[in-house]
Amino acid sequence: MTIPNSIAITPELVASHGLKPDEYQRILDLIGREPTFTELGIFSAMWNEHCSYKSSKKWLRTLPTKGRRVIQGPGENAGVVDIDDGDCVVFKMESHNHPSYIEPYQGAATGVGGILRDVFTMGARPVAAMNALRFGAPDHPKTKHLVSGVVAGVGGYGNSFGVPTVGGEVEFDPRYNGNILVNAFAAGLARTDAIFYSKAEGLGLPVVYLGAKTGRDGVGGATMASAEFDESIEEKRPTVQVGDPFTEKCLLEACLELMGTGAVIAIQDMGAAGLTCSAVEMGAKGDLGIELDLDKVPVREDRMSAYEMMLSESQERMLMVLKPEKEEEAKAIFVKWGLDFAIVGKTTDDLRFRILHHGEEVANLPIKELGDEAPEYDRPWVQSNGRAPLPASQVAAPADYNEALLKLVGSPNQSSRRWVWEQYDTLIQGNSLQRPGGDAGVVRVETHPTKALAFSSDVTPRYVEADPFEGGKQAVAECWRNICATGAEPLAATDNLNFGNPEKPEIMGQLVGAIKGIGEACKALDFPIVSGNVSLYNETNGIAILPTPTIAGVGLLPDWQKMAKIGSAKEGDRLIMIGTDGSHLGSSIYLRDILDTIEGPPPEVDLAAERRNGEFVRSMIRNGQVTACHDISSGGLALALAEMAMASGKGMKVSLKEQRGPAHALFFGEDQARYVITVSSDLANFVQASAESAGVPFRLLGTVTGENLIVDDLLDVAIVDLVNANESWFPQFMA
Amino acid sequence: MKSAVVQLPGLNRDRDMIAALTKISGRAPITVWQTETEIPDVDLIVIPGGFSYGDYLRCGAIAARMPVMQAIKEKADQGVKVLGVCNGFQILVEAGMLPGALMRNSSLKFVCKEVKLEVVNAETDFTRAYEKGQVIRCPVAHHDGNYFVDSELLSSLEDNGQIVFRYAEGTNPNGSLSDIAGVMNRSGNVLGMMPHPENLIEAAHGGSDGRGIFASALDVVAATA
Numbered sequence: 032m033t034i035p036n037s038i039a040i041t042p043e044l045v046a047s048h049g050l051k052p053d054e055y056q057r058i059l060d061l062i063g064r065e066p067t068f069t070e071l072g073i074f075s076a077m078w079n080e081h082c083s084y085k086s087s088k089k090w091l092r093t094l095p096t097k098g099r100r101v102i103q104g105p106g107e108n109a110g111v112v113d114i115d116d117g118d119c120v121v122f123k124m125e126s127h128n129h130p131s132y133i134e135p136y137q138g139a140a141t142g143v144g145g146i147l148r149d150v151f152t153m154g155a156r157p158v159a160a161m162n163a164l165r166f167g168a169p170d171h172p173k174t175k176h177l178v179s180g181v182v183a184g185v186g187g188y189g190n191s192f193g194v195p196t197v198g199g200e201v202e203f204d205p206r207y208n209g210n211i212l213v214n215a216f217a218a219g220l221a222r223t224d225a226i227f228y229s230k231a232e233g234l235g236l237p238v239v240y241l242g243a244k245t246g247r248d249g250v251g252g253a254t255m256a257s258a259e260f261d262e263s264i265e266e267k268r269p270t271v272q273v274g275d276p277f278t279e280k281c282l283l284e285a286c287l288e289l290m291g292t293g294a295v296i297a298i299q300d301m302g303a304a305g306l307t308c309s310a311v312e313m314g315a316k317g318d319l320g321i322e323l324d325l326d327k328v329p330v331r332e333d334r335m336s337a338y339e340m341m342l343s344e345s346q347e348r349m350l351m352v353l354k355p356e357k358e359e360e361a362k363a364i365f366v367k368w369g370l371d372f373a374i375v376g377k378t379t380d381d382l383r384f385r386i387l388h389h390g391e392e393v394a395n396l397p398i399k400e401l402g403d404e405a406p407e408y409d410r411p412w413v414q415s416n417g418r419a420p421l422p423a424s425q426v427a428a429p430a431d432y433n434e435a436l437l438k439l440v441g442s443p444n445q446s447s448r449r450w451v452w453e454q455y456d457t458l459i460q461g462n463s464l465q466r467p468g469g470d471a472g473v474v475r476v477e478t479h480p481t482k483a484l485a486f487s488s489d490v491t492p493r494y495v496e497a498d499p500f501e502g503g504k505q506a507v508a509e510c511w512r513n514i515c516a517t518g519a520e521p522l523a524a525t526d527n528l529n530f531g532n533p534e535k536p537e538i539m540g541q542l543v544g545a546i547k548g549i550g551e552a553c554k555a556l557d558f559p560i561v562s563g564n565v566s567l568y569n570e571t572n573g574i575a576i577l578p579t580p581t582i583a584g585v586g587l588l589p590d591w592q593k594m595a596k597i598g599s600a601k602e603g604d605r606l607i608m609i610g611t612d613g614s615h616l617g618s619s620i621y622l623r624d625i626l627d628t629i630e631g632p633p634p635e636v637d638l639a640a641e642r643r644n645g646e647f648v649r650s651m652i653r654n655g656q657v658t659a660c661h662d663i664s665s666g667g668l669a670l671a672l673a674e675m676a677m678a679s680g681k682g683m684k685v686s687l688k689e690q691r692g693p694a695h696a697l698f699f700g701e702d703q704a705r706y707v708i709t710v711s712s713d714l715a716n717f718v719q720a721s722a723e724s725a726g727v728p729f730r731l732l733g734t735v736t737g738e739n740l741i742v743d744d745l746l747d748v749a750i751v752d753l754v755n756a757n758e759s760w761f762p763q764f765m766a
Numbered sequence: 767m768k769s770a771v772v773q774l775p776g777l778n779r780d781r782d783m784i785a786a787l788t789k790i791s792g793r794a795p796i797t798v799w800q801t802e803t804e805i806p807d808v809d810l811i812v813i814p815g816g817f818s819y820g821d822y823l824r825c826g827a828i829a830a831r832m833p834v835m836q837a838i839k840e841k842a843d844q845g846v847k848v849l850g851v852c853n854g855f856q857i858l859v860e861a862g863m864l865p866g867a868l869m870r871n872s873s874l875k876f877v878c879k880e881v882k883l884e885v886v887n888a889e890t891d892f893t894r895a896y897e898k899g900q901v902i903r904c905p906v907a908h909h910d911g912n913y914f915v916d917s918e919l920l921s922s923l924e925d926n927g928q929i930v931f932r933y934a935e936g937t938n939p940n941g942s943l944s945d946i947a948g949v950m951n952r953s954g955n956v957l958g959m960m961p962h963p964e965n966l967i968e969a970a971h972g973g974s975d976g977r978g979i980f981a982s983a984l985d986v987v988a989a990t991a
Contacts, residue, residue: 183876190907190909191776191820191821193778275820277817277819277820277821277822280817281775453878453879454875454877454878456878457878458905459782460781461782461786461970461971464970
């Protein structure tokens with residue numbers, strides 16, 4: 032069955048392509064005639080929200096994207112950051128939310144595949160992956176099925192491809208009942224003098240198609256991902272792609288081998304909107320036209336139409352511009368790896384995007400305008416109403432601190448994620464120095480004797496909902512803090528902005544507020560955004576997700592032997608809190624999970640304090656004075672201590688005497704810019720004196736000792752009981 | 767001692783294995799591509815882990831039929847040591863070079879974690895660096911490591927000392943019969959094991975318990991890193 036190119040373009044057809052009447056008028060003005068069916072598909076693919084960033088572009092431009100170490104910021108397949116010695120780290124995070132809800136295994140798998148491809152397209156070998164996953168309420172009928180499918184899909188692809196998954200997040204909230212989030216991060220290593228870009232150069236050069244064959248899967252995927260969901264969602268299943276990690280692994284090896292020969296002029300992976308997006312990108316960036324002959328494209332199915340071939344999102348495919356004299360050498364490499372290699376077109380000087388099929392010209396469009404002239408909106412937005420302040424004195428203290436802490440460590444959102452990450456290969460490549468479960472994943476740089484990279488992914492959606500600006504700041508600050516907690520210097524970040532329908536002013540207000548907050552924090556912490564992705568329309572039947580701007584950051588450890596971990600405290604070590612006493616309970620998990628209410632503003636992030644305290648902790652770690660370190664975030668000091676105790680298997684005796692506020696705020700307050708460190712007893716005075724002279728607030732908490740976590744006469748829980756509560760929720764839930 | 771690492775499309779722990787052999791023996795192994803029909807003179811051939819051909823058929827089934835496997839068989843018949851780890855173990859079983867079968871994990875899920883291994887037979891070319899009954903740490907990372915043989919074969923494996931490693935202290939991660947983690951052939955020169963000793967050989971790995979296997983097979987002292 033072939034869809035003819037000559038079908039009439041009706042208003043209904045235009046609408047079903049996700050194009051608004053004024054957008055269609057823009058197309059008519061641009062090309063001066065009615066588009067062909069294939070051309071309509073191409074416009075729909077290029078101008079949807081997912082590919083064009085039409086609602087967010089105006090605000091994304093305000094983010095800081097430059098820095099001393101930034102080699103490539105947003106606009107390429109991934110960001111590139113210098114890590115000295117001629118090495119660089121290439122990384123990005125991208126969402127695969129809509130497809131993962133429709134078909135969790137393949138949706139998640141191809142999300143991982145897509146982000147890995149973005150990284151190796153630039154010439155980098157992937158060395159680490161993370162996944163930030165958000166699901167609906169545990170008792171929602173679809174949640175278990177989605178968790179099971181997404182986790183298996185993430186593992187199924189990453190494990191087979193051969194990249195260690197070293198971190199991530201898994202959270203539950205009823206607001207994700209109809210729209211889960213799958214945000215996949217990947218990082219790779221390259222040499223700074225061997226980075227590959229998508230800009231085509233040179234006239235009349237062969238455009239080469241590489242990798243897997245083109246099928247009908249994923250046709251219209253990017254357009255689907257730019258719309259809200261309703262009851263008809265099951266009908267969208269055919270728009271989800273199917274992943275093949277084996278082919279991707281072969282494609283990685285073949286691409287890196289080919290790049291080594293000097294044959295590659297430009298390279299672009301086929302991701303969203305496949306052949307269309309990759310070809311337009313290469314041509315438009317290089318100020319060249321592209322002509323494609325679809326009869327040369329390797330296909331998996333018979334009688335595919337031009338429309339289907341141009342919109343297919345079949346995975347594991349690449350487009351390249353190669354040096355003609357290297358063609359045979361290139362072909363031999365791809366044949367060796369069992370992959371398709373076909374010359375499907377050439378670069379031209381007419382700045383047109385021309386598609387030939389069965390000898391007929393089925394599309395002829397201006398290539399620059401396809402990308403550059405995409406609509407851009409300054410959508411109306413309203414600032415979210417701030418919540419009334421909530422002093423800790425107005426929040427009830429727990430009847431029983433032991434019970435409250437056990438409940439928190441065993442709750443759906445704070446319990447151990449072991450069930451999840453034991454399904455991921457966290458060790459492959461032999462360089463994983465810190466695996467999931469700590470503050471950040473750490474991977475050593477194989478080619479260097481001492482260097483390592485730290486990775487963390489963070490956001491606290493309930494904060495962003497309560498106050499998008501502070502929540503945006505906090506997401507950046509927590510990511511930065513987690514990286515500092517290993518002793519690494521945070522270098523740069525990637526953002527994955529997940530929101531509802533931007534056509535609603537209140538949702539647009541969340542997006543604008545969060546971006547402003549992210550920008551402010553990134554500037555204050557010298558933590559530029561070098562790549563990212565926006566996922567909007569995460570709504571079902573008009574109910575939007577919690578605003579979730581995920582921030583994933585990368586840090587550099589010059590010497591991994593001087594690195595801190597969450598669980599490496601020794602018996603007799605002194606516990607010191609860095610930062611102020613806990614006082615803020617608004618929007619805390621103590622309120623949500625113990626008192627069953629959501630109120631109050633999120634904690635404010637004092638970015639100067641964040642920076643000062645983080646730099647202090649990092650310097651102590653690098654001087655070798657810290658035995659263990661953990662940041663204080665959701666759940667406050669109490670949860671931080673419990674997590675350190677569980678990770679080390681050692682008890683703690685803590686005193687909070689001379690308290691400067693209510694005990695439950697000291698325990699569970701989520702004030703920012705704070706850490707718990709342990710130091711050997713003979714260094715405790717020195718470290719406190721150093722903090723004092725650096726102007727860093729601190730408090731001596733107590734000693735690592737025994738088998739219980741004891742705080743004055745308020746709390747006394749056996750570590751083994753904490754561990755049991757912490758480890759049992761997830762397996763029991765999934766059983 | 768010279769070694770070779772076999773490379774097949776979809777294997778992905780080849781780089782880990784090459785790094786381990788290089789660090790322990792002081793010389794890089796030769797790499798052998800799937801289509802090669804002759805293997806140079808080496809003392810140890812290693813088939814590393816991964817997902818050869820995506821494991822889209824039974825794990826290791828396609829790899830077992832590639833030309834290079836015939837060459838490996840010939841070398842094994844001549845007494846050259848062959849080690850298959852994870853997918854390499856599955857390939858050796860599918861090639862008929864080791865007894866038994868590796869089924870899907872009893873959990874039906876991929877599992878990556880550290881387990882304990884008991885060295886059941888320390889008088890082999892691969893385990894001389896250990897003592898009989900010694901319990902070592904070792905990571906696993908697989909989806910299909912559930913070892914099975916019929917009862918008759920099981921007793922003959924036991925009688926002939928062919929069971930080299932067992933999961934110890936209740937750490938069997940996959941439901942393997944009799945906690946079997948590694949078996950060798952009757953002549954003792956072909957060993958297959960699901961765990962990954964190559965990922966526990968140096969301080970950066972948090973220990974070096976896996977070193978002894980390579981040190982034994984390569985006849986170098988099992989120095990702790």
